[in-house]
Amino acid sequence: MTFFEIVRGPLAWVSFLIFFLGLVYNLYNFFKKAKKDKILYGYFSFKHTIRSYLFWLLPFGSYSMRQRPLFTAISYVFHVGLLLTPIFFLGHIELWKESWGISWWALPNIVSDFLTVLTIICGVILLLRRFLVKDVKYLSTPVDYALLVLVILVFLTGFLARYQLVFTYQVIAGLHILLGEVMLIFIPFTKLSHIFYFWLIRAHTASEFGAVRRSKDY
């Protein structure tokens, strides 16, 4: 088996499996431990949770985001690119079709290219921000830099693989897939877990601020 075949085959299975199992384990653990906390379940308010999700997912929906327009814009584009491109990039869908025969709507190539480049640029700006902005630099730990570099590399290798630049397709695409898999495995066990903890913490804070404190959390 070549390097490409390994990352395309067994390693893909392994990474998806670890990702989903890690996710389920984390959530199970959370919901089990949350029972001990009298506040989490007892005060959950669906209405306020939805309200909070909306205001925080819409660009510039929250007061906090409006106070920091530049950072919000960069971070927003970064996250949109991060979520849309892997799922709706035509090349990825082709791979799903090849393996499992399933396919779905894809972004036009020009759009996904554009999004990829934007994501890389925004990622680099966020990385520079960690180095240059005083309070963020003070807060950042090596892990924070490393995770950001990993994400940027996944997108960079992806872009290079698409245009088959620098290396041959097999090498660069293999590297891209490998890094993607590493990222996927890291999600449940590192700070990348904010992908799903976002929903849980927001629900708690929204319920507290909305139902108990009759105030706003956005």
Added chain:
Amino acid sequence: MEGFVRKPVFDIGIDKTIERLDKQKIKRAIERVLNEEATVRFKIFLETCMRCGMCSESCHHYLSHDRDPSYAPASKVKLTLGDLIAKKGKIEKADLKRYARIAFTECNLCRRCTQFCPFGIDIAYLISLVRRLCGVLGVAPQFIQDQVYSHMSSYNMLWFKQDEWIDTIQWIEDELRYEIKNARIPLGKKDADILLLIHGLEAKYMTPLLSNMLKIMLASGVDFTLPDTDGWDYTNKSLYMHDFETMTLVTKRHYEIASKLRVKRILITECGHAYRAALYESARLLGWKEAPIPFIHAVEFFYEILVQGKIKIAHKVKEKATLQDPCNIVRYRGLGPKLRFIVRQLCEDFVEMTPNQEYNYCCSSGGGMVDAGPPWKGARIEGGKVKIEQIKETGASLVIAPCHTCHKGIEDLIEHYKVDAHVKFLADLIAEHMEIPERLRP
């Protein structure tokens, strides 16, 4: 600790207690607070913080200290719990001292940062865990500890004795008769509509304020009573130390008096922390989902009697006025609109601070910082730079502060920064500007 530079401050409650501690005691306290009491929130809050710095600019301490990164909310967590976890709980006495300083004197628990965090991480919860840890070890500003001990022994914050309380009310009643015909202040009357609880300071040092509040009660003609036993003081300073045992003891006492006297509602005067504590913080700890007997703040009461026309404003305040939104009643309970209704009824020229309502900056004295006493006065004066700028910007000469802590805090800020303004309570303003009904005039 890197980047953490502070002028040394000596506080007996912190420095002397730490001397008496040993590693074993500290280890046991960490075990108890972080492993047994802290819930899953503690873990996921710490895990989820992406260190993006969105919270930094929400904090008045950070802004007031020329954006010193060690004052940013996330940094305060990093310097306390983050440090504790990195050291696997094996902390030195110097570490504990730093934790206490950060948790008690550099954070007001105003929760403005929670509103600014994209995840809604409750940073104040994390800082309160640090306070709890220090509190369990008895490491807290001496002045806060003293008030908590007073609560334990007398249910009020100032070692006030029961006979002194009854005597105080009786002489206030006597004096009120100059202004209100046959003024009668009931103590321990059964089946009244409202049980009025008051602030310890009002009984001991600020009796004119109490007298004004009682005047409003009498003029509005509501059926009320005050307790005739210990437990008349609604303050609950144990909240600041996160001494949940004393905190629930005090709250339970208040609801017990109310149910013994069979009143319909409990009313407190202008205070922040006690409202939050009794309404939900300690009510929850006692196992009540909500307050068992309606618990209302003076702002809600003033709003109600103004709307119902029970009192009338005779002449409005002429000078330019601005309003301080106390975190504990606005960000913590949404009383902002009612507060504005009262102020608009009272003042001709009212200007808002920016930002206001739930986004308002803390006065930098809340969350126990004013109660930490003289050693820490400098800390709150420094942290209040943003607040005083806000007040200066409005150009108002009257600052209305419906909270004892905000009142004292802003008074000190005005004096220190030499601003031409003064602070007033709502009760003082209303009593001064309301109409005493014909039938009550002596």
